[in-house]
Amino acid sequence: MKVLIVEDDLALAGVLSYTLRQAGYEVSSAYDGQAALDAWQAESPDLVILDLNLPKLDGLSVCQQIRSRSDTPIIILSVRSDEDDVVRGLELGADDYIAKPFSPRELLARVQAALRRLGSTVIPGPLTAAGITLDRERLELHRPGFDPVQLSALECRLLEILMLESGHVVPADALITAVWGPYGTDRTALKQLVYRLRRKIEDDPSAPTFLETVPGVGYTIASDIS
Amino acid sequence: MKVLIVEDDLALAGVLSYTLRQAGYEVSSAYDGQAALDAWQAESPDLVILDLNLPKLDGLSVCQQIRSRSDTPIIILSVRSDEDDVVRGLELGADDYIAKPFSPRELLARVQAALRRLGSTVIPGPLTAAGITLDRERLELHRPGFDPVQLSALECRLLEILMLESGHVVPADALITAVWGPYGTDRTALKQLVYRLRRKIEDDPSAPTFLETVPGVGYTIASDIS
DNA sequence: AAAAAGCGTTACCGGTCTGTTACCAAGCCG
DNA sequence: CGGCTTGGTAACAGACCGGTAACGCTTTTT
Incomplete structure (x- = not known):
């Protein structure tokens, strides 16, 4: 570097x-x-x-x-x-x-x-957590039993953070800072990103089974495979 | 700190x-x-x-x-x-x-x-007292034999304080200060909060078995499992 | 150059949270 | 016995929050 x-x-x-x-x-x-x-x-x-x-x-x-x-x-x-x-x-x-x-x-x-x-840093080996694998080079999400899903750069970063913290709740503010930098402000953007990500990876966005909301706090993904 | x-x-x-x-x-x-x-x-x-x-x-x-x-x-x-x-x-x-x-x-x-x-990363671990466990990260209350209960931020704070003091009576004023800060509000708000919390966690609000009232003083939760 | 995708933004809707007011029951005191 | 305080209950309103949709700008792809 x-x-x-x-x-x-x-x-x-x-x-x-x-x-x-x-x-x-x-x-x-x-x-x-x-x-x-x-x-x-x-x-x-x-x-x-x-x-x-x-x-x-x-x-x-x-x-x-x-x-x-x-x-x-x-x-x-x-x-x-x-x-x-x-x-x-x-x-x-x-x-x-x-x-x-x-x-x-x-x-x-x-x-x-x-x-x-900026994501440029980490020479991204594939990241595996919570039963899924994220290919940060190709921006692809791999899940057993599913076809690979193509992610955008932001979606990938969001998912990466949640996976690194998998099992823990990541506060919305922390997510915003981690994805958009210290001056990213609007929660709406985060809502959008989560929404779009959910549509890509989940069958039923109204009853999320993977990327869960913790009202008033933030988001989390389960660490265990249920 | x-x-x-x-x-x-x-x-x-x-x-x-x-x-x-x-x-x-x-x-x-x-x-x-x-x-x-x-x-x-x-x-x-x-x-x-x-x-x-x-x-x-x-x-x-x-x-x-x-x-x-x-x-x-x-x-x-x-x-x-x-x-x-x-x-x-x-x-x-x-x-x-x-x-x-x-x-x-x-x-x-x-x-x-x-x-x-540097300290924003302090994650509160789960708090166990009086036979119940409070997941402060997810704002969830876990009790053996019951489904987890979702709490609001205020409810969680209130319960946390009572659990930390479990076995002791916490004066109403102290609760107000601890939950709402030094410029705490009316006692009515506390009454409300207790009421709503009881409805979430107790089967019979009219005869509280867990979150007990000490008239003229405050509230307490029993330290022993009955 | 046209089409598609990414993404920030605004708007809207339904939900929960929470302070407030009001009312009722019970206990305390003169 | 009647006024007073204290605590529980109910109902309401405003604020906030999260999900959804639509628009438009920009970048990438074809």
């Missing part, structure tokens, strides 16, 4: 770099906006950590440029006074932000979350 | 302890590095507040040791001259730091933030 750090404060960049390397990431750095774009094209990293205050080319512009050309996850670094810019950055398609000062540990957590969310 | 305070300045430790206790945390203290590790193992706190300047065993070492064995959030206390150590502490996996001098309010805010960040 390659991470590009765009930060003009060399001390901070050093800390970030050290932390990420420790965690097993491959790290490259850029110290101004123009260099950032060059490095991005040269390295095609899997994730970008982007300071907003940059020499030569503004961080927001960098964000926009990158986003216009790819889906690479972007995490914005900001100081408190940048609040407006953060909002604009998120609107421009950044995935998350961290306000300075922050702990490397927190950064690491966000990097991992962002990579996990 | 348990907090471990590691601070050799007794006066400061006292202030910290007082502040946190006021806010409803359970607090334990250690006054040197070695004692900190011992206390940490003995108490398994939910969060550690760690001074860096400690007798016997350096704060950074304590941080490292704790982090190598668990994800317990750590907040570093430091004086301005410690800056380098703070950075090292954060690299070692601390979650946040506070520079002395600080206000109690700031401390509380950081503690809460740290707990919120």
Whole structure:
């Protein structure tokens, strides 16, 4: 996993770099906006950590440029006074932000979350739980006795989370965050996704036997095969 | 929520302890590095507040040791001259730091933030008391010989409290505070809630056998199985 | 270029949850 | 004995929630 750090404060960049390397990431750095774009094209990293205050080319512009050309996850670094810019950055398609000062540990957590969310990360071996198997590469669901079902990317991610937590109830908020990122808000989208997923995998959506609702809390899939 | 305070300045430790206790945390203290590790193992706190300047065993070492064995959030206390150590502490996996001098309010805010960040994953296991089992994840009540009963969020909270105090009488005021918070509502709401809960779980609401009323005081559930 | 699929959004409907008001029965006290 | 408090019951209304449908925009496929 390659991470590009765009930060003009060399001390901070050093800390970030050290932390990420420790965690097993491959790290490259850029110290101004123009260099950032060059490095991005040269390295095609899997994730970008982007300071907003940059020499030569503004961080927001960098964000926009990158986003216009790819889906690479972007995490914005900001100081408190940048609040407006953060909002604009998120609107421009950044995935998350961290306000300075922050702990490397927190950064690491966000990097991992962002990579996990984009699904690009995990070299997905098939995931088996609750009696079913999810082929995350082909977005296919396999169930004994049924034909394989073709899933969309979002459906696959939703199912993946529920399977990883199989036997436990996953709160709706947690699902939203895990699927749409920290700024996904609307529960309606989740309702929709669950509904569409149920129609694909279940014979009778009105009496779900597999993907169950826990009213007021969230959703769950049974861990045991009944 | 348990907090471990590691601070050799007794006066400061006292202030910290007082502040946190006021806010409803359970607090334990250690006054040197070695004692900190011992206390940490003995108490398994939910969060550690760690001074860096400690007798016997350096704060950074304590941080490292704790982090190598668990994800317990750590907040570093430091004086301005410690800056380098703070950075090292954060690299070692601390979650946040506070520079002395600080206000109690700031401390509380950081503690809460740290707990919120990592602690949201605390899943309550099933609670068993008085012969019944409460599945707090699914809001379900299980009783031997009966079908599981679906509860609402409030009903579940009420039952949880009574079960935790099973065998004792819980005053009505205490119940209201525990369920609706410090700005609790009328007793009528409690009457309602009890009534509705009884109808869900009891065959004969007019002669309650499980959730009993203690007139003029509150409610209780028997601790023994009758 | 046309068709299909993915997905966010709005709207609607029926259900449950829950605070409130009202009423009744029982106990306490002067 | 009559007023008062306390607890149970009923009924209602507003809020919230989850499932469903339909629309439209975008992306992918054909």
